[in-house]
Amino acid sequence: MFENLQERFGKVLQDLRGQGRLSEDNIKDSLREVRMALLEADVALPVVRQFIEDVREKALGEEVARSLTPGQVLIKIVNDELVKLMGEANAGLDLAAQPPAIVLMAGLQGSGKTTSVGKLARWLKERQKKSVMVVSCDVYRPAAIDQLRTVAGEVGVDFHPSRADQDPIAIAREALEAARKRHKDVLIVDTAGRLHVDAAMMEEIKGLHAAIEPAETLFVVDAMTGQDAVNTAKAFGDALPLTGVILTKTDGDARGGAALSIRQVTGKPIKFLGTGEKTTALEPFFPDRVASRILGMGDVVSLVEEVQSKVDQDKAARLVKKLNKGKGFDLADFKEQLEQMTKLGGVAGLMEKLPGAGQLPAHMKDQVNDKEVTRLIAIIDSMTPQERAYPAVIKGSRRRRIAAGSGTQVQDVNRLLKQFTGMQKMMKKMKGGGMGKMMRAMQGQLPGGFPGGFPPGGMPPMR
Numbered sequence: 001m002f003e004n005l006q007e008r009f010g011k012v013l014q015d016l017r018g019q020g021r022l023s024e025d026n027i028k029d030s031l032r033e034v035r036m037a038l039l040e041a042d043v044a045l046p047v048v049r050q051f052i053e054d055v056r057e058k059a060l061g062e063e064v065a066r067s068l069t070p071g072q073v074l075i076k077i078v079n080d081e082l083v084k085l086m087g088e089a090n091a092g093l094d095l096a097a098q099p100p101a102i103v104l105m106a107g108l109q110g111s112g113k114t115t116s117v118g119k120l121a122r123w124l125k126e127r128q129k130k131s132v133m134v135v136s137c138d139v140y141r142p143a144a145i146d147q148l149r150t151v152a153g154e155v156g157v158d159f160h161p162s163r164a165d166q167d168p169i170a171i172a173r174e175a176l177e178a179a180r181k182r183h184k185d186v187l188i189v190d191t192a193g194r195l196h197v198d199a200a201m202m203e204e205i206k207g208l209h210a211a212i213e214p215a216e217t218l219f220v221v222d223a224m225t226g227q228d229a230v231n232t233a234k235a236f237g238d239a240l241p242l243t244g245v246i247l248t249k250t251d252g253d254a255r256g257g258a259a260l261s262i263r264q265v266t267g268k269p270i271k272f273l274g275t276g277e278k279t280t281a282l283e284p285f286f287p288d289r290v291a292s293r294i295l296g297m298g299d300v301v302s303l304v305e306e307v308q309s310k311v312d313q314d315k316a317a318r319l320v321k322k323l324n325k326g327k328g329f330d331l332a333d334f335k336e337q338l339e340q341m342t343k344l345g346g347v348a349g350l351m352e353k354l355p356g357a358g359q360l361p362a363h364m365k366d367q368v369n370d371k372e373v374t375r376l377i378a379i380i381d382s383m384t385p386q387e388r389a390y391p392a393v394i395k396g397s398r399r400r401r402i403a404a405g406s407g408t409q410v411q412d413v414n415r416l417l418k419q420f421t422g423m424q425k426m427m428k429k430m431k432g433g434g435m436g437k438m439m440r441a442m443q444g445q446l447p448g449g450f451p452g453g454f455p456p457g458g459m460p461p462m463r
Contacts, residue, residue, distance in 0.1 A: 005294050008037030012074070027059045030074055042227050042257030047085070047264045054081050079291050085260060086287035091244055091269035093124075097215040100133065100179040100187040104212070105246075106205055106236055107220035109193035112248035112274055114144055116220050117190045118151030119274065119282035120246070125157055130185040135160040135175035137168035137208065138192040148190055155279050158182065168192070168204060169211045176212060189214070197232060202239045209240060218271065220246045221258070229258040230265050237266045247285070248274035259290065329424045331388040335380040338373050375408060379416050382406040391417060 012033045015026075031052050038048045058077045095101035103120070107113040117134055124130040134152050138144035142164045152159035160175040172189055179187040191208060194201045209217060219236045221229045233245055245262055250273045262270055270285040380388065382405035387394050394402070394417065403410045 005037055005041050008033060008040070009075070009078070009295050012037075024060060027056060027074070031056055031059075034078065038257075038260070041260065044227060044230055044257070044261040044265055047261050050264070051081060051085060054084075075295055079295055082260070082291035082294060083287045085264055086285075086290060087263045087269045088287060090284055090286045091271050092284070093216055093271065094243070095130075095186060095215055100176070100184045101216070102176065102212050102214040103186060103188045103216045103218060104205075104209060104214035105188065105190050105218055105220055106240060106242075107191075107193055108197070108222075108232060109141075111193065111220050111222045113193055113220040114138075114147050114151065114190055115277070115279075116246050116248060116272075116274055116282070117148060117188050118155050118279050120218075120272070121152065121157045121186075121188055122155035122279050123272075123282050124186055125155065131158075131183070132186045132188065133158040133160055133175065133179045133182065133184045134188045134190065135171060136162055136190045137171045138190060139164045139166060139168055139171070140192050144190070144192075151279065158184065168208055172208055172212045197235045202236075206239060216243045217241060218244050218246050219268070220248060221262075223247045223250045223258045225258070227257065227261070230261045233262055233266045233268065237268055242266070242268045244269050244271035246270075246272045246274060246282075250274060251276050251281070259285075331380050331383065331391050331420060332385075334420050334423060335377055335388075338377050338380075341373060375406075375412060376416050376419075378406040379403075379408055379413055391420060 012030045015030065015033070034055070035048060035052050038051065039045070043051075055074075055077055058081070059074055093103070095103075105113055105117055105120075114136070121132045121134055124132050134148060134157055136145045136148040139162070145162055145164070149159050149161070158179075160171075160178050162171040162175075168191070175187060175189065189208070189212065191205055192201070217240055219233055219240075219242050221233055223229060225232070229247070233242075236242060245266070245268055247259055247262070247270050250259070259270060259273075262268065273283045273285050275281045275283055379402060382402045383394070387398065387402075394413075399410050399413045403413050406413075
């Protein structure tokens with residue numbers, strides 16, 4: 001998300017370089033670019049107008065600090081206003097209620113609501129150490145009940161059964177009673193979605209809300225619907241006492257207008273971002289971190305948190321121990337590193353959080369992608385255990401066999417072995433704690449020349 005905004009803000013910074021102070025003229029030109037960037041990102045027009053006015057007011061007369069350029073001063077102002085626009089700080093879930101705390105999920109059909117129930121249940125279970133039960137009150141779409149049962153089994157939380165011939169309020173009350181008996185901390189209630197906002201839908205969900213009195217009422221909305229997402233959130237907010245928003249499918253939205261508009265238009269905070277299809281792809285929404293991503297400064301804090309929660313620490317520790325003993329880094333280790341990267345949201349998810357990644361030319365981004373990682377893993381899977389342990393034995397006939405087995409070309413196998421050789425040299429620097437030397441040696445090693453980054457999957461073993 002935010003690729004277009006990153007590019008436009010990068011251009012603003014570039015245009016301001018070399019100028020001695022922020023003047024009315026260069027501020028005017030820069031803010032014209034910022035305004036166009038926000039409008040192209042589908043940010044609500046009233047929000048854009050207020051944002052530009054706030055930035056202009058703060059920028060006029062700002063003296064350039066001794067260590068800053070005019071571009072950096074303006075970017076700092078824009079950053080502060082973006083954070084303010086999106087809500088200043090992370091708005092966490094308020095579950096300080098008599099257990100079980102009830103979370104009611106509302107939204108239109110197709111917004112990713114049922115999947116978000118599973119993601120949130122997993123997040124509460126793994127990150128907050130809560131015992132969770134989920135229930136579906138969507139009696140209009142029987143497949144929704146089966147879908148939630150499947151998702152609950154995948155994430156390992158209790159599922160309260162329901163049927164299409166039941167009343168939604170009766171289902172919710174039964175589930176609440178069951179959650180109490182099983183001493184659950186949280187009950188998440190999935191509700192029926194519609195293809196559009198209608199009076200009958202609103203009346204039903206208002207009745208459901210009144211009957212169970214949830215601690216949190218979250219509106220789930222598809223980021224890819226852009227301005228419509230904001231309008232729909234406002235309609236739900238007028239009918240229900242919403243406590244927050246979950247913005248889904250943000251991995252498929254390059255604009256990000258909904259994320260910048262919702263708080264200002266509805267008065268409700270975004271609490272989570274859905275960043276992919278997997279049940280692990282849910283992130284708490286931190287306005288300061290999102291602003292940092294928009295301005296191309298990355299989000300290292302979120303990346304570190306993901307590494308801590310998603311990377312297999314035991315495998316990483318074993319690899320570090322192996323390297324410190326002087327044993328070689330082989331292709332099986334390389335594959336393991338590639339797989340670790342996919343757990344961090346793949347190359348796209350990783351690049352979004354790395355400072356400066358947004359400024360890379362498009363052709364470089366195209367060369368560094370998740371398909372390439374999948375291809376590399378397929379090539380290694382086509383090798384024998386001996387070949388993975390001793391890559392030097394992979395000569396002409398073996399390379400042809402590996403290429404045929406993985407559905408790739410011989411040049412793809414050659415490219416992987418070349419990347420692996422570079423990675424192997426870097427890993428040797430790990431011996432004796434030479435992490436700093438290794439990091440410096442990695443400059444420019446990504447396919448496509450990603451400066452200062454990692455080869456695909458070639459992240460240093462993290463622990």
